[in-house]
Amino acid sequence: MVDFVGRRDELATLERELRKVASGVGGERSGRCVMLRGRRRVGKSRLVERFAENSGVPFLFYAAVGASAEDDLTRLARDAQASNLPLAHLLTSAQPQNWDAAFDVLAAALPDDQPSVLVVDEVPYLMDDDGAFEGMLQRAWDRALETKPVLLILIGSDLSMMEALNSYGRPFHQRGREMVLGPLNPAEVGRMLDLEPAEAFDAALVTGGLPLICVDWPRGAGLWDFLEEALNDPVSPLLVSAERSLAAEFPPKAQPRNVLSAIGSGERSFTNIARAAGGIAATSLQRSLEVLVDKRIVAVDLPLSTRPSKERRYRVVDSYLRFWLHLVGPYIGEIERGRGDLTLARIRANWTSWRGRAVEPLIREALARLLPDDALPEAPAVGGYWTRNNSVEIDIVGADRAPVAKELRFVGSVKWLERSPFDQHDLVALHRHRAALTDEPVPVLAVSRSGVDCSGLDAAYGPADLLGAWQA
Structure with missing residues (x-):
């Protein structure tokens, strides 16, 4: 079945x-x-x-x-x-x-x-x-x-x-x-819904691989067709599953719930989360974060490099819950009033930027599963790198261990756009950020939804390549 x-x-x-x-x-x-x-x-x-x-x-x-x-x-x-x-x-x-x-x-x-x-x-x-x-x-x-x-x-x-x-x-x-028992992976979602690789990743991000939501997605339907139908159904699993899960974990006014909403809205640093949660005191925020991390709802990421760092970033682990908190949950009222079209328009306007960040953990997991291959070595740790002011951000860093590595294996950039391939400008930016991270000429790679339009990369991966990580 x-x-x-x-x-x-x-x-x-x-x-x-x-x-x-x-x-x-x-x-x-x-x-x-x-x-x-x-x-x-x-x-x-x-x-x-x-x-x-x-x-x-x-x-x-x-x-x-x-x-x-x-x-x-x-x-x-x-x-x-x-x-x-x-x-x-x-x-x-x-x-x-x-x-x-x-x-x-x-x-x-x-x-x-x-x-x-x-x-x-x-x-x-x-x-x-x-x-x-x-x-x-x-x-x-x-x-x-x-x-x-x-x-x-x-x-x-x-x-x-x-x-x-x-x-x-x-x-x-x-x-x-x-x-x-984990959620369905992107390959399983794609097979279940009869979708092409790129569309399978979109579906995996929106559904979080939860079978209950995937079952509600018509086979072969595109993302926007599914969302249009789901947002016009107040009892759609896409709308109600997150609220029911959260209600089982936290009372509606519980402080961890407010902190989770702040992280789901896109805030990642401690200071910004505190501000978005209504100016919550540092000690209270720390306790709430500990609860969320302990329950495996929120993950804490550190920059992956050869130098120790305290620049923690927080993210909602479940991509469906992340999608719901940012783009659906705050607007349930208008959906219940029959104006799901407004919510859909808002999702369209924010989709590219939301997806670009949300897909990165899936890409890192895929690379960790795929490697080594003919182009790149094995990397027991695959993460990212950033500085406090985000002047340097590297989407993909492969290393021998995390968060403080002895050896960096490769660095890479993610460009997940429908009609814009990874090009020479992206490669130049990647080389510049690599130089800020290390003096070693570690391999560079690109992950692109729309292919590559430049030379000089050590490896490149598209949606079909990444999906193979779960199909082996």
């Missing part, structure tokens, strides 16, 4: 884990655990549902709601009743009052003579500050669940909390295999 383009590897991983469980039926400890994390609306629950439905074994899919313990346990009994576990009725009749008791009943409900799948979705909703739930989960796994032929799948959208679940010193440490 279209919503599972690009998920073959993840399905195969879960199937392998279930086969290992099946091969251990009758053994002393045949249970296995997978801890699946990924940002909200990336398709984690649907992936696991699809896997469980196709597995051919009994399964229970439980989704925590983040309410009281009583409500969560009531929901567990209800989900058990809807499952196909042969002894699921035990949960309904036992009515456990805490998770210790619930895990005991769950273990009793799992079959001994055949494999089964037990899914707990949104585990971070159940985790508490004192680690009580993690302790109960660890005891239940060690004493009962691991002795059953069960594949336990723990799912969570709070990336930092899911990482903590398996970290050293925590009760559940090393009891499960970690698995990360």
Whole structure:
């Protein structure tokens, strides 16, 4: 089905884990655990549902709601009743009052003579500050669940909390295999939507590779056709997905939410973010940034060079959320009044400048995947370089490590315009900025949406070349 383009590897991983469980039926400890994390609306629950439905074994899919313990346990009994576990009725009749008791009943409900799948979705909703739930989960796994032929799948959208679940010193440490589900990559988006390479990058930037939004994009449709339709539909996934994700992370007036909006508006430096967030105090801003970085919503970039630098730049990691915060979210009111045409006109006016900055992280990731090749060496670190006043900016810097490199491998420039190739003027500017970064004659490269119209480059890449980074 279209919503599972690009998920073959993840399905195969879960199937392998279930086969290992099946091969251990009758053994002393045949249970296995997978801890699946990924940002909200990336398709984690649907992936696991699809896997469980196709597995051919009994399964229970439980989704925590983040309410009281009583409500969560009531929901567990209800989900058990809807499952196909042969002894699921035990949960309904036992009515456990805490998770210790619930895990005991769950273990009793799992079959001994055949494999089964037990899914707990949104585990971070159940985790508490004192680690009580993690302790109960660890005891239940060690004493009962691991002795059953069960594949336990723990799912969570709070990336930092899911990482903590398996970290050293925590009760559940090393009891499960970690698995990360990312968004669809540009090649998968292009294949799903039947788009040419350049258009596939546009779609990846606007949708963030979120399957829910990609499914709403008509196959073969261009960016502007999609946006015109989406902006005239107040319940379009393009409009509502970001707000729902943010509401799940932050209360509407929470300070980190205001800081995120400032970064999404295009501000990247600490000072400018503070100003855009309404003159927030430095200590408050620092705390908010720490929350956003800890949740993997915001990334901190440093200039990549052989010299240390404190010139931090902040960016929203998810390109869809970045697009929404800058060009859609502030104008939801006019869209709801039926004036999506005004929002579309504003996006058209800002598209070239927004896209030019937004595509850079994708290009750096593609180069890191592609290299080495016939023209350029391997670069374990691919980043950018800038000075405090931005008098020198280099879009691409390849090096042996980051953020302070021992050796620079190459420098490059990105020119991502429809009808303007990389030309001699761009090459001269790149050489000038390279001289400000290093005295070494490191290779120079160009990444251009519309080709190259000059000589003197060591390498050049276009949209099709970059898309190959995810197709190998």
